[in-house]
Amino acid sequence: MIRVAVLGAKGKMGSQTCQAVEGAEDLELVAALDQGDELEELTTAEAQVVVDFTRPEVVMDNLKWCIEHGIHAVVGTTGFDEERLATLRTQLESSPRTGVLIAANFSIGAVLMMQFAAKAAKYYESVEIIELHHPDKVDAPSGTARRTAELIAAARREAKSGPIPDATTTALEGARGADVEGIRVHGIRLRGLVAHQEVLFGDTGETLTIRHDSMHRESFMGGVLLGIRRIVDTPGLTVGLENFLDLD
Ligand SMILES: NC(=O)C1=CN([C@@H]2O[C@H](COP(=O)(O)OP(=O)(O)OC[C@H]3O[C@@H](n4cnc5c(N)ncnc54)[C@H](OP(=O)(O)O)[C@@H]3O)[C@@H](O)[C@H]2O)C=CC1
Numbered sequence: 001m002i003r004v005a006v007l008g009a010k011g012k013m014g015s016q017t018c019q020a021v022e023g024a025e026d027l028e029l030v031a032a033l034d035q036g037d038e039l040e041e042l043t044t045a046e047a048q049v050v051v052d053f054t055r056p057e058v059v060m061d062n063l064k065w066c067i068e069h070g071i072h073a074v075v076g077t078t079g080f081d082e083e084r085l086a087t088l089r090t091q092l093e094s095s096p097r098t099g100v101l102i103a104a105n106f107s108i109g110a111v112l113m114m115q116f117a118a119k120a121a122k123y124y125e126s127v128e129i130i131e132l133h134h135p136d137k138v139d140a141p142s143g144t145a146r147r148t149a150e151l152i153a154a155a156r157r158e159a160k161s162g163p164i165p166d167a168t169t170t171a172l173e174g175a176r177g178a179d180v181e182g183i184r185v186h187g188i189r190l191r192g193l194v195a196h197q198e199v200l201f202g203d204t205g206e207t208l209t210i211r212h213d214s215m216h217r218e219s220f221m222g223g224v225l226l227g228i229r230r231i232v233d234t235p236g237l238t239v240g241l242e243n244f245l246d247l248d
C-alpha cells in the first residue's frame with residue numbers, strides 16, 4: 001500500500017483525488033489537508049506521497065517542506081516556470097531519494113494534444129492557442145496552454161522556423177491575447193465549461209485544429225493515480241506526465 005496525502009483536499013481537484021485514492025486498492029488516503037491545516041500532519045500520518053492541488057502562490061512552500069521531509073510529491077497545481085523548476089531541482093539535490101512530478105495536465109487526451117501539437121509545430125507558419133475553462137479557474141493562462149506554447153516554441157526553435165510573422169498590432173490592449181515564448185494564447189472563462197483547449201495551426205490554404213475537452217474532473221484521475229504509483233520509484237524532478245506513459 002502507498003500512503004497518500006492530499007493538499008487542497010476540499011477543492012475541486014483535491015476532493016476528486018481523495019475519492020480516487022480511496023477507491024484504489026493499492027493506495028491508502030492517510031491525510032486530507034486544506035487551508036489552515038498544518039503540514040506536520042503529513043509526517044504524523046506517515047504519508048509517502050503528497051498530491052498537491054492547491055494554488056500557485058502556496059505550492060512552492062508546500063513542496064519545499066515535502067522535499068525537506070523526504071515525501072514524494074505529485075503536483076497538479078499550476079504556475080510553474082523555468083525559475084520554479086530550477087529551484088525544485090536545487091532543493092532535490094539535498095534529498096536525492098525524493099521524487100517530484102509536475103504535470104500541467106493529468107488527462108491522457110491533453111497529454112496527447114500537447115505531444116501532437118509539438119509534432120505539428122515545424123510544419124506551420126502560424127499557430128495560436130485558445131484555452132477555455134470554468135469561471136472559477138485560479139489562473140490565466142492555464143498551465144496546459146503555457147506548457148503547450150513552450151513545447152511548440154521549442155519545436156519551432158529546433159526546426160529554425162523563426163518568429164511567427166502574423167500581425168500583433170492592436171487598438172485595444174489584450175485583443176491579441178498573451179505572448180508565451182512568441183505564441184499567442186487566448187483565455188476564455190465560461191460557466192458550463194470544465195477544461196478545454198484548441199491549438200490552431202495555419203499555412204498556405206490550410207489549417208489544422210487539435211482540440212481536447214475534459215468534460216469532468218474524473219478525466220484527470222487516471223493520470224493522478226499513475227503519477228502516485230510511479231513517483232515512489234522515480235527520484236528527482238519529472239516534468240510532464242508523458243514521462244510515465246509509453247507514447248512511442
Ligand atoms: N494538472 C491538472 O491536471 C489540473 C490542475 N489543476 C490545477 O490545480 C489547482 C487547483 O485547482 P482547483 O481544484 O480547481 O482549485 P480549488 O480552488 O477548487 O481548490 C484549491 C484548494 O486548495 C486550498 N488551499 C489553498 N491554500 C492552501 C494551502 N496552503 N494548503 C492546503 N490547501 C490550500 C483552497 O482553499 P481556499 O479555497 O480556502 O483557498 C482550496 O480548497 C489549480 O492550480 C489548477 O489550475 C486543476 C485541474 C487539473
Ligand SMILES: O=C(O)C1=N[C@H](C(=O)O)C[C@H](O)C1
Binds near residue numbers: 195
Ligand atoms: O484549473 C483547472 O481547472 C485546470 N487547470 C490545469 C491548467 O491550468 O492547465 C489543467 C486543466 O486545464 C484544468
